[in-house]
Amino acid sequence: MHTAVRITVQGRVQGVGFRPFVFQLADLHQLDGTVQNNMDGVKIYLKGSRKSIELFLQDLRKRAPRLSKINQITVEETEIQDCSNFTIIPSERSGTSMLVIPIDSAVCDDCLREMNDPDDFRYQYPFINCTQCGPRYTIIEALPYDRPYTSMKDFPMCDDCRKEYEDPTNRRHHAQPIACPKCGPKVGLLDGSGGQQDSENPIADTIELLKAGKIIAIKGIGGYHLACDARNEHAVTKLRTRKNRPMRPLAVMAASIKAALEFCEISEDERELLSSPESPIVILKKSSHYGLAEKVAPGMSTIGVLLPYTPLHHLLFADQELPCLIMTSANPSGLPILYKDDRAVQYLEGIADYYLVHNREILHPVDDSVVQLNDGKLDFLRRSRGYVPDPFTTTLDVSGIVAFGGQQKTTFTIGRNQQIFVGPHIGDLENVETIEHYGQELEHLLKWVDTPRWHAVMDVHPGYQAQHVVREYGFKNIIEVQHHHAHMAAVLDEHRISGEAYGIILDGTGYGLDGNVWGFEIYHGDGAEFERVAHLQYTPLPGSEKCIREPWRNAAAMLISLLGDEGVDLAEAIFPEKVSEIAILKAMVENKINTIYAGTCGRLFDAVSAICGVTRVSTYDGEAAIHLAELVDETIMHESYPYQLIDGEVLTIDFSKMLREISLAVLAGADIATVSGRFHETVVQAIVGAMVRIHEKRLAFEKIVVLSGGSFHNRYLRKRISEELSNRGFRVYVPETVPCNDGGLSYGQLAVAAAKRRVETCVSASLQK
Incomplete structure (x- = not known):
């Protein structure tokens, strides 16, 4: 006896090929009916x-396509309709959106096999794709x-592509970017002034130009990259000079895992990350036989590596004489990634x-993601x-909440029901172009997510650009959240911790409620409140900012402030050229x-880096701390320097004695790697000592600790x-799905606003009783 059901997924x-998957599943189980995309799934x-x-x-759940992610399946019985087969019907565009916007994915193995098959009509076609990539x-x-949108x-599809597109048994059924050499996008080669080059094979010509040491701007999925031969010291130096990027490490795209193993070490977990559909840049240890140009990642023991993730990338590596390329985002300093041809x-x-360009328009630029394995996570x-914009799920109702993030590494976050949508990496909100880009991407995601504009959330810092941007959107309520509470709340929400916990937050800069700069904090509280x-x-x-750009100034001021006349003598001895x-x-x-006055982990690392002679002037954010951390041998248990914990209304961590000993050790010619290791361990012991002392006074509370802030990218x-x-x-929890740096700030801001709203709702309900 037949029955009928309606299913919402x-x-x-x-x-992600879900409708053809459903079609084939219905055929397998001899079921009639329909499948349709609409605004809620x-x-x-x-x-x-x-x-x-x-x-x-x-x-349906066990065998779903690899790129799909099912959050909810709803089944209800319904009336039997008169149908004698199973069909895919046109999408419905009305209704409230509950959609998860599909993400970009690296080219799949099936498409690569076809692209490399001389008998396939998409042979060497740089835009081959299917529902899985x-x-x-x-x-x-x-x-x-859908393709029209x-x-x-x-x-317009040619007959061959349309035949695959309309065939429910084909893996390109309703693959919206489906294309072939006859009907799809094409590549072209331009000279340095943007003039069209006469080239029968732009990709082959690009390979020869790269081998000759040229710098090529390559248009990809999410924007332009600047590429050159990663083994060519002259080409890498030229790129750095032209881009005005003297020290910041450059990412390297390797032709394969085998090619990457020629210059870096790769664990099994790192191999999986590199080869995943997301295909991020992965931070890896340089190998002992590292053979790339020294200026790819100068002074670093690590290097950022990614594998080809588009068909075009794979075709660029067709020549085995070119196994690895610099592949760095093509953006002028401080500006968003370039993605429009004329602006590029x-x-x-x-x-x-x-x-090397193509004529498929990029509507929403995205930078490459960057990840590392840190303590196995x-x-x-x-x-x-x-x-x-793949969403996170939460136990809180986050509808109508939009968080605007911070000033650096900015993202925005939008809440809908129990879904949290974090937008793409935007960058630093320091110029008109970046602010415009921020507004453009926010408007698109707000439209797609389709949530009310009830609560806008922003950092308490009065100088952040978000303070001005947020007021353009007409929200009913504006909530300000302290910077480090947002960092703490992001981890609490990620790990579904609803009760009270401690938060250890280490970063470079966060506006403090006493008017000073915070960034080396221990909090106690929950998502709604903190102490x-x-x-x-x-x-x-x-x-102020000059001390951040020139860490030697910060170091000298720190020594003078903490050690008085002795600090002046030490500063003059360490920086003799700066006596005046x-x-x-x-x-x-x-x-x-x-x-101004600051107590931040970032400035502490800057000072020690400068005292040690590692980085006295920074050319990019975090450089001094990164290079100091690179010196630490993580396999050794280091001895700590002395420090003090000063009791008071708020426990104060004092590193005066440590800085004195480090200064004397450097002047005595101590091994800087050893000094760095001991410094790192002192920070560890001071935090742990403070944490134990604090908890001894609060024994009624659970021993739950969350770690966040950009300094926790530091592996040690x-x-x-x-x-x-x-x-x-x-019990210690760390960020694993959201950046611990300011890229995760907007997520935490939204979590704080949702937690506060839940408390207010509970209080209101209690009063009504």
Whole structure:
């Protein structure tokens, strides 16, 4: 006896071959009905035996396509309709959106096999794709995800492509970017001024130009990259000079895992990350036989590596004489990634020698994601292509909440029901172009997510650009969240911790509620509220931002402030060429001229890095701390320097004695790697000691600790603090799916706002009773 059901599937179920999968599953179980995309997911109507429907539902979840992610399946019985087969029907564009926007995915093995098959009609076609790979988010104009609402609408399908597109048994059925050499996008080669080059094979010509040491701007899925031969010291130096990027490490794209093993070490877990559909840049250890140009990652023991993730990338590695390329985002300093052809030619003139372009428009630019394995767990330095805008789920109702993030490494986050959508990496909100880019991407995601605009959430810092941007959107309520509470709340929400916990937050800069700069904090609280229970002793930053750009100034001011006349003598001995300037810094500190006070992990690392002679002037954010951390041997148990914990209303961590000993050790010619290791261990022991002392006064509370803030990208700090606290009975949680740096700030802001709203709702309900 036949029965009928209506099934709603929500999650990442569009743009991943879900409808043809359902079609084939219905055929397997001899069921009639329909499947349809609409604004809240995929709708399925089934008619057949109850047993067959039960088997269908089991397979629906177990055998779903690899790029799909099912969040919810709803089944309800319905009237039997008159149908005698199973069909895929046109999408429905009305209704409230519950869609998960499809993400861009690395080219799959099936498509690569076809691309390399001389008998296939897509042989060497650089835009081959199917339902399991290719561009998605970057080409979407509107939802639901259908070809007329993407930038592929400009390429009418030929008969061969349409036949595959309309065949429910074909893996390209309703693959919206489907294309071939006859009907799809094409590549072209431009000279340095943007003039069209006469080239029969632009990709082959590009390979020869790269081998000749040229710098090529290459248009990819999410924007332009600048590429050159990673083994050619002259080419890498030229790229650095032209791009004005003297020290910041450059990412390397290797032709394969085998090619990458020629210059770096790769664990099994790192191999899986490199080869995943998301295909991020993975931070890896350089190997002992490292053979790339020294200026790829100067002074570093690690290197960022990714594998080819588009067909075009794979074709560029067809020549075995070119096994690895620099592949760095093509953006002028401080500006968003370039993705429009005319602006790329405008901004990259004088930087790129040639441009390898294509005529498929990029609608939403995305940078490459950057990850590392940190103490065996995933650690996002940048969450973007391949992951965005895939939503997180939460136990809180986050509808109508939009969080605007911070000033650096900015993202925004939008809440809908129990879904959290974190937008792509935007960058630093320091210029008009980046702010415009931020607004453009926010507007698109707000439209697609389709949630009310009830609560806008932003950092308390009065100077952040988000303070101005947020007021343009007409929200009913604006909530300000302290920077480090947002970091803490992000981890609490990620790990579903609803009660009280401790938060150890280490970063470079966060606006403090007392007007000073915070960034070395221990909090106690929950998602809604916090209490500051410990912090690093404040030291002056004479000249404010100049101390951040020139860490030697910060170091000298720190020594003067903490050690008085002895500190002046030490500063002059360590920086003898700066004696006259040190006198000026001393006067500024004593008279509080253009001087702010800070207690942050970032500035502490900057100071020690400068004292050790590692980095005295920074060319990019975090450089001093990164290079200091690179010196540490993580396999050695280091001895700590002395420090003090000063009791008070808020426990204060004082590193005066440590800085004195480090300064004397450096002047005595101590091994800098040993000094760095001992410094790191001192930070660990001071935090653990503070944590134990604090908890001894609060024994009623559970021993739950979350770690966050950008300084926890430091492998040694994350591992050793986690180990030491765990050994003392604390349960330690770290960010694994959201960056611990400011890229995760907007997520935490939204979590705080949702937690506050839940508390207010509970209080209101209690009062009404």
